[in-house]
Amino acid sequence: MSLSRSFTHLTDKSALKTDPYHVYYVNSTTVYLLQPPKSHPSSRSRPWIITRKLMKNQSAFILYHPLTSKPYSFNFHPYNLHFSQLNPTPLAVFYAFKSHYPVDKLLVLHNYALFALYGGGQLQGCPRFNSDSSSWVELSSRNVNFDDVISFEDKVYVVDRQGITKLVNYYKTIRKISIGKTVVSHPLISGSGRFGWRKRFAIDGETLYLVVRMAEKLFDVFRLKSRGKGFYWDRVDQFKGNKVLFMARDCYFFLRASRKFPGREYRNCIVFSEAAFPQYGNDCWEFTESDNVRRNEVDIAVFRLDDERFVREGEGENSGFPKIDWSPPDWIFNVSVFSADEFQKHSVSESSSSQSEREPDEDERLDSATTKFEGLDIRSDLVPTLQKIWRNHGNIINDSIVRNGDIVARALESLATIVQILEDNPVQSLSDSQADYLSFTLSDLRNICFKVYWLVSFVEKALKVHKSKPLVESLNNLSQLSSQVKERRAILLGELANLDEEENKLKEEMTKVSEMIPFFGEVKFDEAIGAGLTGVC
Incomplete structure (x- = not known):
């Protein structure tokens, strides 16, 4: 199986084609975090996370569940839902295109290289996809299947079924691409790697993670760390910043586990769909054979790293995890142009192409x-x-x-x-x-x-x-304490100077009084006047 038989190159940076009559468009899909405007009465309400995919005519878009990829029961026209008013925060962007063979992941690297993971572990690369002379290069082999590919700190990493991690060499000038040196040679999985689940990369800031499903209800998470001149996968039991990792079949994203969403109980958890970690078959991943996936009823589950707790969504209130509400919040209809009833009335479906093609009237343009x-x-x-x-x-x-x-x-x-x-x-x-x-x-x-x-x-x-703000705040606090010490020292020195002055005045008064006494010698006022009188001869 080779992608080269299905398409040869990208033209105009947006279309793959096998011949002038067959064009395959690369679609960019984005996962957004939507929140009500700060001035809205519901500004403290829970946010809404959705996957947004534009339709082919680009005049409407479809909203999907971010983990199951199941479309919501309504579709939107851009002027029905104003994204600009909803504080949209992109959480993930992923790419896809249709070919004769399903592509599991498409990695677009800057403006020239393209990597396609397909067929349950086969990997091909295209070093100059915006060139008419581009061609696809097979990077996997009969004995090596790759689970994931990712770009991290200007390098491309691939991981195979055993967890062995390698770099991909790509040379823009000479249009060459190949598998490079091994970064981590120690296997994370024993055996041949024919059994198990797909492993997934994830990036959070400056950290590259590898998520490995060790058993049906057990996960290990590793981060890439350097040691001398090499690297190794270091097992972790928490994510930085009390975050939660969401993983779907096509993408992943991190969020801080807050009270609003999904709940503080989800700190250091992986919330995932079963399609995110398909099992290995003989030659490919078997998620397409899953009855749940085929019926578009993908299970969602939660795994907590620190105590290795595994819970499937909907297993009851006693699970220890509050139910994650993925449904549209009420405020979404108030921020939109239409009310909830009008929203349903004017919603756009894929089949109603006439409404999808309709141009907004003047009032709608002004409202936007x-x-x-x-x-x-x-x-x-x-x-x-x-x-x-x-x-x-x-x-x-x-x-x-x-x-x-x-x-x-x-x-x-x-x-x-x-x-x-x-x-x-x-x-x-x-x-x-x-x-x-x-x-x-x-x-x-x-x-x-x-x-x-x-x-x-x-x-x-x-x-x-x-x-560095915590360090800066600590430095500011120390600076304030130092200022307070200096101020207190100045006060104490002032008080000490006053005491010295008072002491000198007292000495002067004592001298004056002593000069006025009409006898010489020491006088002890606490002794009897005739003390020692009888002892005088």
Whole structure:
């Protein structure tokens, strides 16, 4: 089986084709965290996490459950639900395209390399997918199947069924791609690797994790650590920052386990769908044979790292985990153009193409509060920032691998938001959520090849300073204590000087009084006047 038989190269950075009559489009799908506006009465309500995929005509989009990929019972037209009003935070972006063989994962690397994991462990790479002379290179072999591929710190890593981890060499100039040196040679799984579950990479900030399902109800999580000139997988029992890892078949994302969502009980947990870790078959993964997956009723389960507790969703209130509410919150209808009833009435289905094609009327355009910029509908309050960026750095979207106008528009709004955060906030006022937004959004912008090299140093500096805030706060506290000590010392020195002055005055008074006494010699006032009289001869 070879992908080269199904397609040969990407053209116009957005379409794979086998011949002039068969074009395969690369779709970019995003997982968002949506929250009500701060001014909304429900501003403290729970957020909503959804997967958003644009339809082919790009005039409407479908919302999916982020873990099961099951579509919600309604679809939205962009002017029915204003994402710009919902504080959208991108949590994950993943890519897919259709070919004769299902592709399990598509990794787009900057503006040239493409990696496709398919067939339950086969891996191919395309070193220059935006070139007409590109071709696919087989990277796996008959004896080696790969479980995952990921880009981390400008390097591409692959892991096989035994947990052996390698680098992928890619050379942009000579259009060559190949499996490189072994990073971790020690197997995590004993045996041949023919039995078990797919292993998954996950990145959180500067940490690369590897999630390994050791048994049906047991997981091990490792982080890549350096040792001398080499690396090894170090087992961990918690995630940094009390976070929870969500894993779906197509993507993953981290969130802080807060009271609002999904609950503080989910700290250091993996919340996953069964499709995220398919079992090995003879030659491929067997998730397509699962009855639950086939019926689109994928199970969701929870595994906590520190106490190795495993719970399936819906196993009762005594499980120790509050039920995660994935349904649309009530406030979503109030922020939208339509009310809840109108929302259902005007919802767009895949089959109702006539409504999907309908253009918004003038009132809807006014309600959207957008302005045309580079032919895209952008939030009006963000356009001045983008205009400044264009003046200083030119057109930054020329080399973007995303050609969908709505996605590009949302990405530009995220870019403008980053700039405003950096310009409007002093270092000490940068919040954790803002720091996460800076990190994730910059990574997404670089992955879709926006020209944001000029922004990198500012974001990195802000993140480093933010990361050092506890130390800076400790230093400030020590500085304040030092100032208090100095102030107290000054007060004490002043009081001591006053005491010295009082002592000198007393000595002067004593001298004056002594001079007025009309006899000589020492007089002891506490003794009898005739003391020692009878002893005088």
